[in-house]
Amino acid sequence: MEKTLKSVAVPYGVYAGLALSIVTVIAYAFSLELFTKWWLGVSNFLIVLVLAIFAVLAAKKIKTNDYFSFKKAFTAYFIVPAIGLLIAVLVSILIFNVVDPDAALTVTEMTAETTRNMMENFNVPQADIDKAIADIQSSNQFSFLNQLKAYVFQLAFFSAIGLIVALIFREKNPNA
Structure with a gap:
């Protein structure tokens, strides 16, 4: 069976999702302050x-009759954050909305206090x-909708980086 680009990249996305989920679960279990x-x-x-770069390198090693184009490099890269971040978001939604909604409130309060301290250190006007504190306290960063928004923004951010990675690892068309 011949390996495809997706069959090579998908496991890296799953590994990323598992790693991010483990980090989230460990932070939840040991200290919410870690968030x-x-x-x-x-x-x-x-x-x-x-892991996304490893996926690109693994995909580049696939022997095909075609060269490793920018599109192939970007696709191999993009699969990893798309899958990995989705798994991590689902785990986070499960923890903070189903298992322990009070943890979301605790992290929000800790985030507000951390923000206050940081802004005071930078001499920001009261x-x-x-x-800023009111904005943090009024929005539930762990709500289903806010987590999905964060997923989309993170995916856009990683996509911008993916464009650079794809430029680095692509091969030029030998027929051009």
Whole structure:
């Protein structure tokens, strides 16, 4: 059976989703405060990026009669964040909307306090701090709709990076 681009990239998307889900479950189980740490977001970003690049490299090794075009490189890349982030969002929705909705409130309060401290350190005017805190407290970042919006924005962000990755790893058309 000949491997296809999708059959090579899909497992990397599943691995990304599992890794992001494990990070979420561990943060939930050990300390909700971890959800307010900047390095958690950076580590999640790196997990997806590295696995997406591995998917592109694996897809490039598939022997076909055609060259590894920009479209093929981008497709292999895009599959990973699309699947991985979707799995992570579903796990997050399950945890914060079904299993423990009170955890969402706790994380929101912690996020508001972290934001307040950061803004005070940057000498932001009190009126702006109060507005930012009110905005955080009035929106439920863990609602189904807000998580889906976050998924779309993250996918757009990773797609922009994917364009660069695809440019780097594509092969030029030998017939052009």
